[in-house]
Amino acid sequence: MKKRFIYADHAATTPVSDAVLQEMLPYFQTHFGNPSSIYAKGRENERAIMDARARVAACLGAQPGEIFFTAGGSESDNWAIKGTAIQLAAQGKKHIITSVFEHHAVLHTCEFLEKQGFSVTYLPVSPEGLIDPADVEKAICEDTALVTIMYANNEIGTIQPIAEIGAICKAHGVLFHTDAVQAVGNVEIDVKAQNIDMLSLSGHKLHAPKGVGALYVRKGIRLPNLIHGGGQEMGRRAGTENVPGIIGLAKAMELATADIPGKIAKLTPLRNKIIDGILKIEQTRLNGDREHRLCGNVNISIVGVEGESLLLMLDNFGVAASSGSACTSGSLDPSHVLLSLGLKHEVAHGSLRLSFGEEFTEEDADYILSVIPQVVDRLRAMSPMWETIVKEGRKLV
Numbered sequence: 001m002k003k004r005f006i007y008a009d010h011a012a013t014t015p016v017s018d019a020v021l022q023e024m025l026p027y028f029q030t031h032f033g034n035p036s037s038i039y040a041k042g043r044e045n046e047r048a049i050m051d052a053r054a055r056v057a058a059c060l061g062a063q064p065g066e067i068f069f070t071a072g073g074s075e076s077d078n079w080a081i082k083g084t085a086i087q088l089a090a091q092g093k094k095h096i097i098t099s100v101f102e103h104h105a106v107l108h109t110c111e112f113l114e115k116q117g118f119s120v121t122y123l124p125v126s127p128e129g130l131i132d133p134a135d136v137e138k139a140i141c142e143d144t145a146l147v148t149i150m151y152a153n154n155e156i157g158t159i160q161p162i163a164e165i166g167a168i169c170k171a172h173g174v175l176f177h178t179d180a181v182q183a184v185g186n187v188e189i190d191v192k193a194q195n196i197d198m199l200s201l202s203g204h205k206l207h208a209p210k211g212v213g214a215l216y217v218r219k220g221i222r223l224p225n226l227i228h229g230g231g232q233e234m235g236r237r238a239g240t241e242n243v244p245g246i247i248g249l250a251k252a253m254e255l256a257t258a259d260i261p262g263k264i265a266k267l268t269p270l271r272n273k274i275i276d277g278i279l280k281i282e283q284t285r286l287n288g289d290r291e292h293r294l295c296g297n298v299n300i301s302i303v304g305v306e307g308e309s310l311l312l313m314l315d316n317f318g319v320a321a322s323s324g325s326a327c328t329s330g331s332l333d334p335s336h337v338l339l340s341l342g343l344k345h346e347v348a349h350g351s352l353r354l355s356f357g358e359e360f361t362e363e364d365a366d367y368i369l370s371v372i373p374q375v376v377d378r379l380r381a382m383s384p385m386w387e388t389i390v391k392e393g394r395k396l397v
């Protein structure tokens with residue numbers, strides 16, 4: 001097959017789309033005014049931000065006054081968790097419930113709070129990568145301030161039972177935050193119907209630029225500021241607004257949520273074709289539940305190959321993908337997400353994540369399926385570990 005370039009790492013970041021870029025461009029030069037300024041050039045940007053706030057809110061079933069723009073998913077997570085912790089500690093509630101396989105923006109924030117005297121329950125996940133709402137309910141106690149559970153996992157794409165967890169939190173009077181960075185645009189979200197009190201999202205995962213995001217905070221929750229200073233964002237998040245980014249985020253949200261069923265219908269068969277194709281290779285394993293899964297996520301462990309080598313070889317074939325071994329973060333530890341499923345270290349090390357978006361085609365899927373078996377054959381032929389596994393007849397998955 002002729003070499004192609006396929007960007008299969010949408011879970012890491014996405015390119016800014018043309019429509020988003022065009023909508024942003026005037027805000028760099030023509031409409032450059034500071035939204036806090038009194039003259040027309042400032043006021044028109046204040047109105048543009050108000051409009052963007054309403055547009056983002058409409059995509060989530062929220063009210064405009066419940067949307068706060070931030071610098072991305074990590075800030076939104078930090079704000080929701082630290083803000084709630086500070087607020088409710090004053091009422092003696094110093095317990096937080098989360099899960100073992102959250103994004104580091106959540107996990108490291110919780111670890112920080114543990115050092116400040118908070119207690120954190122890290123719920124386990126099933127071997128399929130799902131959280132049991134009954135476990136959430138059992139973990140709630142009198143001191144619980146917050147439950148924070150991600151909507152969809154960034155590595156294995158599993159979609160959590162968010163509405164059930166929301167209902168449980170509501171029944172117990174506990175605040176519920178969800179990191180929905182991977183879910184927005186892939187799953188229909190209605191924060192009211194799903195009883196979500198706070199929700200984090202990020203622009204660069206849905207074709208808006210890096211460095212812009214939002215936090216939805218249900219009306220009535222008085223989250224203390226994370227960033228103090230000027231009176232921007234209704235006095236709740238200081239700093240001159242990233243006007244182009246905010247406008248881009250609003251456009252990207254509208255486009256991403258315009259036809260979610262259509263996107264799911266298009267990508268699910270391609271995703272399943274890739275999964276089934278790779279699973280034909282011996283000693284491979286799908287990570288994460290197949291049904292409750294993002295339509296653009298494939299995560300498979302391939303015994304006897306090293307994640308890094310796999311990625312480099314795929315790159316030579318023009319396929320940009322990601323792996324479960326966190327060499328990218330400068331450590332050789334396999335991902336905490338894959339380990340949370342109960343995978344052995346050596347299996348987690350040989351994992352491949354492909355994540356793609358709406359422009360992905362059948363030809364792309366076919367190309368990937370023509371390349372991967374060759375790459376796996378070559379890597380296994382060079383691997384002493386694979387030789388031993390074959391000699392001893394061991395089955396690792």
Ligand SMILES: *Cc1c(COP(=O)(O)O)cnc(C)c1O
Binds near residue numbers: 103181182
């Ligand atoms: C990317 C990501 C984040 C971080 O978002 P940034 O905008 O890069 O800070 C947080 N949570 C999840 C699940 C993510 O995938």
